[in-house]
Amino acid sequence: MLDRLGAAPGSAGVIDIDPALLELRLDEPMARHTTLRLGGPADIWARPADIPTLAALLSRCAATQIPVHFVGSGTNLLVRDGGLRGVVINLGRINQVSRPDPDGQPTRVEVEAGASTGRLLSRATAWELGGVEFLGGVPGSVGGGLIMNAGTYLGEFTNVVTQVRSLDLRGLEIVRDHAACGFRYRDSDLPKHEIVVWAELDLRPRPRAEIDAEVAALRKRRDEREPKKVPNNGSTFKNPTGDHAGRLIEVAGLKGTRRGGAIVSPKHANWLVVDRGIEPACTAADMLQLIDFVRAEVERVHGVRLETEVKVIGEAP
Template identity: 45%
Template sequence: MSDGRCGKAGAECQDFAERCPLFSANWPGELRRKEPLAPLTTLRVGGPAAVLARPGSIAELETLLALLEKYGCPRRVLGRGSNLLVADRGYGGVVILLDRRLGRISRLEGDGAKWLLRVEAGCSLAALLGWAQERGLGGLEFLVGIPGSVGGAAVMNAGAWGEALGARVQALELVGPGGRRTVAAAELRFSYRRLEGVDPGEVIAAVILALAPRPIAEIRARMRQLLQKRRASQPRGVLSAGSFFKNPPGDYAGRLIEAAGLKGLRVGGAMVAREHANFLINDGGATAADLVALMEQVRERVAAHGGVRLEPEVHLLGFA
């Protein structure tokens, strides 16, 4: 998978938007030049993608990846944009948007103890939780309140309250320049905010999950309880990317940031949230440069105070 970084800027990005070979390759999906990315992220900052590609099916995604490989185009996959910071200058390549067009859910098989679901990568976690709840399938309640997509959640092994998605994954359907393949959970390695076992260049097209039948009332009660806990400890009604830094082994990033006295620290329109120190928020008019400068200040001051250098959990796109 691409790391999302690109050294192109300014006129070079504009040049790529104009000469991108996808527009003459008769690819059937939706293509747009110089498409703003800020509205597609939860931080609402950053510049445009030189090209935005929106496949409407896995077949279109497969064809698109083959074309990008053929022409050597830089690319990055985007889901719900909940864990992403886009550079102010944007991204000088192709952004592949996986949204509700690739959001189908189907029940494959099951028995009294376990059901297998196939969920396309563009499905939102909220939609998946609602679908599972209506059918009395539990095991994903810990994801409530996380504004991501299923594909992104698998890549990041998203989790909360001591649970993570990787424990529910039975297999991944992957698409790459060479076609499709299915990888069983035994061949994958999930760890804290990390997935290994997927080849560079491959994209998660669908996730196979194992869920257990559970009374609907019990599922609803658990989700309500966890959502209340989340709302009590995290900022509400603000623009953020969720937890900005990974928790270091044996500790919590929020605790380290708070111990360094950084709640409320501000750079331009970016601020360390007062409710939870591991949230860097767009407090109004922030730029990506503001957020990166704040991120670096937090890292330096936490390192000086506690001897730990925090690692961003948020992905950076378009930064040299």
């Protein structure tokens, strides 16, 4: 497939793209790139250094009819055991956070999609800008957070975003204002066939001490309620209107339920985690079976069909 991209086998580069600007790996295990630590191999794993390089890569893939997939930091992502065909693009190097006009527009912040949510929160805190305190409880990358309008009880991306830029599959830029993004609870109208690359935020002045105190309280609350040091996706299911998925799962008696190496966390029922202490090792198929079982049982007991927050991609073995 590298030859279709214009690169010789074993090459680190693509035609007309400086190899220093594009990292390529063949048959890369996706388990290395998801927080669940599950998933089969990607044919080609690509990490461009900047947006122009990404655009050139997308253009080349479109011209040679190679499928592409977009992966951020791998939170809220389950890759099937058969892996992914084509090119998997990771934006980890496209991660700048800036305040381009601190004197004229002091609350305006620009962030690239590969930046971690922690990096954005840290920079905003250093600038004494509030509005993204909710990111103290949201892992992952900004791009993924924008697509799913990630948030906590302190807020969500829709509260601060003014503009989003993405690239289509040909590498062409699309710009959307806030209204065109269609943000809603854990979702948006940002097309899944585009790759979000950049966002403009409008924050608000706030003393650092206040930001730090609120973020610390949020993190303490989450630490008390959520399992730690186990591969997981965070919340597996969206909260239905007026209720909590974790409560419904717990009342249905499903804490501790397992399928192979996948288990409903005894600490928080909406966290489906990987038990790394058993053999054979957990597979993506185990996790998918557990997701389907929990959803069916909650619907049987409560008459409520849960929707997943987790995105499932890839092929069965």
